[in-house]
Amino acid sequence: WANDIVFDNKKIVGVLIENSLSGNKIKKSVIGIGLNVNQTSFEGLPDAVSLKQITGRNFQIEKIMSDIVKEIQKNYILLKTRKFTEIDKLYHENLYLYNEKHRFKTSGKIFEGTICGTDTFGKLIVKNNNSKEIKKYSIKEIEFLESL
Numbered sequence: 386w387a388n389d390i391v392f393d394n395k396k397i398v399g400v401l402i403e404n405s406l407s408g409n410k411i412k413k414s415v416i417g418i419g420l421n422v423n424q425t426s427f428e429g430l431p432d433a434v435s436l437k438q439i440t441g442r443n444f445q446i447e448k449i450m451s452d453i454v455k456e457i458q459k460n461y462i463l464l465k466t467r468k469f470t471e472i473d474k475l476y477h478e479n480l481y482l483y484n485e486k487h488r489f490k491t492s493g494k495i496f497e498g499t500i501c502g503t504d505t506f507g508k509l510i511v512k513n514n515n516s517k518e519i520k521k522y523s524i525k526e527i528e529f530l531e532s533l
Contacts, residue, residue: 392439394432397420397433397434397436398418399419423435496516497514498512504521
């Protein structure tokens with residue numbers, strides 16, 4: 386969840402962030418963004434989609450890049466001005482499967498759960514709808530199976 390953008394249950398964007406730490410503070414971050422723009426074939430990747438597949442038209446890569454950079458700059462200002470509550474609100478408004486019931490798999494067990502959000506470390510917070518237990522999961526610890 387933390388590093389993908391999904392459209393209609395298909396991945397359209399992947400984000401990779403590498404942080405360099407100095408003590409307990411982030412010294413620098415390198416961020417890579419992969420956006421499927423005009424590609425129409427994703428051999429071996431059945432859950433991928435592109436802007437072209439969604440809209441049926443080609444896009445100018447330079448225009449897309451310019452728009453992405455503007456959005457990053459806009460949100461970076463929120464970060465620099467320490468508007469963490471606003472950032473958190475925006476993030477959760479766009480969080481995939483947020484507050485919806487779905488089936489998940491963790492440690493070989495399948496359960497029905499609801500995503501409640503993320504914690505300050507980026508762990509996914511999921512409520513097991515049967516046991517009412519709320520747990521936090523790191524990347525790769527939990528898998529989305531299907532909508533209910």
